[in-house]
Amino acid sequence: MSDMWEVLRSTFGYESFRGDQEQIVAHVVGGGDAVVLMPTGGGKSLCYQVPALVREGCGVVVSPLIALMADQVAALRDLGVRAAFLNSTQMPEERAEVESAFRAGNLDLLYVAPERLNTAGTRNLLSQGKIALFAIDEAHCVSQWGHDFRPDYLALGDLAELWPDVPRIALTATATQRTHDEITDRLHLQRARHFVADFDRPNITYRIVTKTDPRRQLLDFIRSEGVVEGRPATGIVYALSRKSVEATAEFLVANGIDAMPYHAGLDRRLRQVTLERFLRADGVVVVATIAFGMGIDKPDVRFVAHIDLPKSVEGYYQETGRAGRDGLPSAAWMTYGLADVMQQRRLIDQSDGDAQHRRVQQQHLDAMLALCETVDCRRVQLLRYFGQEAAPCGNCDTCLDPPATWDGTVPAQKLLSTMVRLQRDLGDPPYGAGHLIDILRGADTARIRERGHTRLTTYGIGADLDAAAWRSVIRQLVATGVVEPRGDYGVLVLTEKSGPVLRGETTVMLRTDPARSPATRGRSTKAAAExxxxxxxxxxxxxxxxxxxxxxxxxxxxxxxxxxxxxxxxxxxxxxxxxxxxxxxxxxxxxxxxxxxxxxxxxxxxxx
Known part of the structure; x- marks a missing residue:
C-alpha cells in the first residue's frame, strides 16, 4: 500500500488523504468494488485516479461529460499522468492514436462516454489491453428516481460479467437511499463495499428568500456577494426555462454583469465558447438550465443562484455543490414563491410517467418545499434528507436571521371556508390563488360582481392582510399540503389535511416573510475569502x-x-x-x- 501514498505525494502534491479517501483507495487498489457517495468538492476523482496509477493497466473512466473530457485529460497530463479520451469530437486519426496507445499499455487513464463504451467496437478494443479498473462517474445517472437520468448507463451492469476480475467503483455526489439502492442494483454492485461520506459543505452559506422581483433580487445578491478580493466573482445562475435563461442573462449584462446564457437550444459552437470562457476567464456569470455544470471541476465558483425552484433536493444539492470546490467561503442563494410551486405541480401533472413516477416527483417537490419553508437550520434539513444528522450550522440564513413565526390558523380557516362555500353554496369550480385573495380582501372586480361572490359570507373577511401576506399564507399552506394546486391553471383544491384545520383540530404555524432580503451577516462570501x-x-x-x-x-x-x-x-x-x-x-x-x-x-x- 506504500505505492498509493507515493502516488498521492509525487503526482498530486498532497501529503494526506481526506475523509474516506484512504479507505476507498486501499480497497480498490486491493481489487475490491466500491460505491462512493461523496459531496461535490470532496475529492471523488482521487478515489479512482490513485488506484488506476497504482494498479497494473489502464483505468477506464465512464463519464457523461464529452464537452469536458479534453480539459479533464489536460489537467491530468499537466500532473504527468498518461491520460486520453475517446469521444465523438475526435478525428479518426486521433481516435486511432489513442487506441494504439491503449493496446500498447501506454495509458494510465482513458475517459469514455457511456454511449461509446456500450458499442461493440469499444468493448473489443478494451479486450485487447490490460484494464486496471472501471470508474463509473456521475453514477446517479443510472437511477430513474434520481436526476440527470441517462439510459446508456443502464447497460454498464454488463461490465461485471464481461470483466469479472476488474474492480469497479461507482461515484456520485448525491443520492437518497432509493437512488443509492438503484445504483447498486443496476450496476450489479451487490458485493461492493459502500462508502457514504459526510455530505456537509460548511464553506457554503445557504440562503433562500421570498420571490418579489427575482432578477432585481438576483442583481442585488451578485453585487453584494459576487465580489472577492475587489474583483467580480465567478458564478452560476440556474433558471428553469430557456426563455428565462436568455432574459436573465440579458438583464444582467444590461446592468454591468459579465453574464452569458447556456442551454441546449443554443448552437453547439456557442455553448462550447461559453463553457471555455467560463472555465478560463475570471468573473464570468453563466445563466443556465440544469444541463450546465455537471462534472465541471472549476474550483473557484464563488456562488450558485437559483431564480426558480429546483425539482428536487438532490438536484439542488448537486447544483449548489458546484460552488466553493476549493473549500473557500461561497454562497448558495435562491428565490422562490407561490408561482414556482404551482408551476412544479403542473409539470408533475403533465409528465409522461406513470402514477408511481408522479408520486415520486411529488415527494421530491414536498422535500424541496420543506427546505424552503423551514424555520430551523437549512443545513440540518438538507443533511437530514440524505440520512445524516447535524447540529445547527450558524452559517445559513435561518441561523443568522432566525425567521419569526405566527399562528396562521385563523387566516387558513378563512381561506378554506371560502373554498368550501364557493363549491357548496354557489356550485362554482375551483379558483386560483389570485381570485381567492380578491374575495378575502373584498376587492371590487368585474369577475367578483359577475359571479355573485360578494354574497359569500367570507367576502372581505381577510382585509386585515395585504395581498403579499395572503400569497405567503397560501404558499405555505400549499407547501404543507393543506391545499393543493391542480390543472393547467393552478386552481386550488382541498385535501385530507384541510378538514382538521377547518375544525380547529390542527394549529397552523407560519413563518413571517421578511420585508426585504436580510443583509448578509457572519461569514460572508466576500469578507471571509479575503x-x-x-x-x-x-x-x-x-x-x-x-x-x-x-x-x-x-x-x-x-x-x-x-x-x-x-x-x-x-x-x-x-x-x-x-x-x-x-x-x-x-x-x-x-x-x-x-x-x-x-x-x-x-x-x-x-x-x-
Whole structure:
C-alpha cells in the first residue's frame, strides 16, 4: 500500500488523504468494488485516479461529460499522468492514436462516454489491453428516481460479467437511499463495499428568500456577494426555462454583469465558447438550465443562484455543490414563491410517467418545499434528507436571521371556508390563488360582481392582510399540503389535511416573510475569502502569472494551480524548490514545470 501514498505525494502534491479517501483507495487498489457517495468538492476523482496509477493497466473512466473530457485529460497530463479520451469530437486519426496507445499499455487513464463504451467496437478494443479498473462517474445517472437520468448507463451492469476480475467503483455526489439502492442494483454492485461520506459543505452559506422581483433580487445578491478580493466573482445562475435563461442573462449584462446564457437550444459552437470562457476567464456569470455544470471541476465558483425552484433536493444539492470546490467561503442563494410551486405541480401533472413516477416527483417537490419553508437550520434539513444528522450550522440564513413565526390558523380557516362555500353554496369550480385573495380582501372586480361572490359570507373577511401576506399564507399552506394546486391553471383544491384545520383540530404555524432580503451577516462570501492586506498583492501577482501561463498552454487557469494553492504560496512565500514542494497541490510534475517560474515570480514581487 506504500505505492498509493507515493502516488498521492509525487503526482498530486498532497501529503494526506481526506475523509474516506484512504479507505476507498486501499480497497480498490486491493481489487475490491466500491460505491462512493461523496459531496461535490470532496475529492471523488482521487478515489479512482490513485488506484488506476497504482494498479497494473489502464483505468477506464465512464463519464457523461464529452464537452469536458479534453480539459479533464489536460489537467491530468499537466500532473504527468498518461491520460486520453475517446469521444465523438475526435478525428479518426486521433481516435486511432489513442487506441494504439491503449493496446500498447501506454495509458494510465482513458475517459469514455457511456454511449461509446456500450458499442461493440469499444468493448473489443478494451479486450485487447490490460484494464486496471472501471470508474463509473456521475453514477446517479443510472437511477430513474434520481436526476440527470441517462439510459446508456443502464447497460454498464454488463461490465461485471464481461470483466469479472476488474474492480469497479461507482461515484456520485448525491443520492437518497432509493437512488443509492438503484445504483447498486443496476450496476450489479451487490458485493461492493459502500462508502457514504459526510455530505456537509460548511464553506457554503445557504440562503433562500421570498420571490418579489427575482432578477432585481438576483442583481442585488451578485453585487453584494459576487465580489472577492475587489474583483467580480465567478458564478452560476440556474433558471428553469430557456426563455428565462436568455432574459436573465440579458438583464444582467444590461446592468454591468459579465453574464452569458447556456442551454441546449443554443448552437453547439456557442455553448462550447461559453463553457471555455467560463472555465478560463475570471468573473464570468453563466445563466443556465440544469444541463450546465455537471462534472465541471472549476474550483473557484464563488456562488450558485437559483431564480426558480429546483425539482428536487438532490438536484439542488448537486447544483449548489458546484460552488466553493476549493473549500473557500461561497454562497448558495435562491428565490422562490407561490408561482414556482404551482408551476412544479403542473409539470408533475403533465409528465409522461406513470402514477408511481408522479408520486415520486411529488415527494421530491414536498422535500424541496420543506427546505424552503423551514424555520430551523437549512443545513440540518438538507443533511437530514440524505440520512445524516447535524447540529445547527450558524452559517445559513435561518441561523443568522432566525425567521419569526405566527399562528396562521385563523387566516387558513378563512381561506378554506371560502373554498368550501364557493363549491357548496354557489356550485362554482375551483379558483386560483389570485381570485381567492380578491374575495378575502373584498376587492371590487368585474369577475367578483359577475359571479355573485360578494354574497359569500367570507367576502372581505381577510382585509386585515395585504395581498403579499395572503400569497405567503397560501404558499405555505400549499407547501404543507393543506391545499393543493391542480390543472393547467393552478386552481386550488382541498385535501385530507384541510378538514382538521377547518375544525380547529390542527394549529397552523407560519413563518413571517421578511420585508426585504436580510443583509448578509457572519461569514460572508466576500469578507471571509479575503487575504490579509500584506499578502493580497503577491496573490494578485501570482494570478497574473498563472493567467499568462494557462493562456500559453491553452488550458483553464486552475489546471496550472487553483486559488487555494496560490493563496498558500502568497502567505508562505517559498524561496526554494524544497519549500515549494511542501505546498499543497504541487507534485513532482508541477514542480518541474512551474517551480522555477513561480520562485522567480515571487522573488520579482519581493524585490519590486
Amino acid at each position: 487575504l490579509p492586506d500584506a499578502d493580497r498583492g503577491l496573490f494578485e501577482h501570482l494570478r497574473t502569472w498563472r493567467k499568462a501561463e494557462a493562456s500559453q498552454r491553452g488550458v483553464p487557469p486552475y489546471v496550472v494551480f487553483n486559488d487555494a494553492t496560490l493563496r498558500e504560496l502568497a502567505t508562505r512565500r517559498p524561496e526554494s524548490a524544497a519549500q515549494l514542494r511542501s505546498v499543497s497541490g504541487i507534485g513532482d510534475a508541477k514542480l518541474e514545470q512551474y517551480g522555477d517560474a513561480v520562485l522567480a515570480t515571487i522573488a520579482a514581487f519581493e524585490s519590486a
